Amino acid sequence: MSASAKDYSIILSPVITEKATNLTGNRQYSFRVAKDAAKPEIKTAVEALFNVKVTAVNTHNRLGKTKRFRGRVGYRSDTKIAIVSLAEGNTIDMQTGV
Numbered sequence: 056m057s058a059s060a061k062d063y064s065i066i067l068s069p070v071i072t073e074k075a076t077n078l079t080g081n082r083q084y085s086f087r088v089a090k091d092a093a094k095p096e097i098k099t100a101v102e103a104l105f106n107v108k109v110t111a112v113n114t115h116n117r118l119g120k121t122k123r124f125r126g127r128v129g130y131r132s133d134t135k136i137a138i139v140s141l142a143e144g145n146t147i148d149m150q151t152g153v
Contacts, residue, residue, distance in 0.1 A: 108142035
């Protein structure tokens with residue numbers, strides 16, 4: 056399966072945090088995805104981009120924080136995070152680009 060331009064617009068970036076890195080031992084990988092992306096779209100995009108078999112997709116919406124800088128109010132944007140579980144024997148190398 057080859058990757059299309061839509062696949063690149065669904066998967067925005069990997070999440071590289073300590074918590075997300077610990078999930079890789081369980082064959083689970085975290086990605087920032089488009090806010091309007093559905094679970095089946097995320098599944099097909101990950102399978103096309105990384106040539107792996109996805110077994111489950113869990114998503115959650117993270118609301119942006121209100122931040123203050125020198126008395127001025129600002130807002131971080133809302134993001135959608137997808138945690139993708141892979142089938143046995145599949146891995147994704149997060150160190151290399153797509």
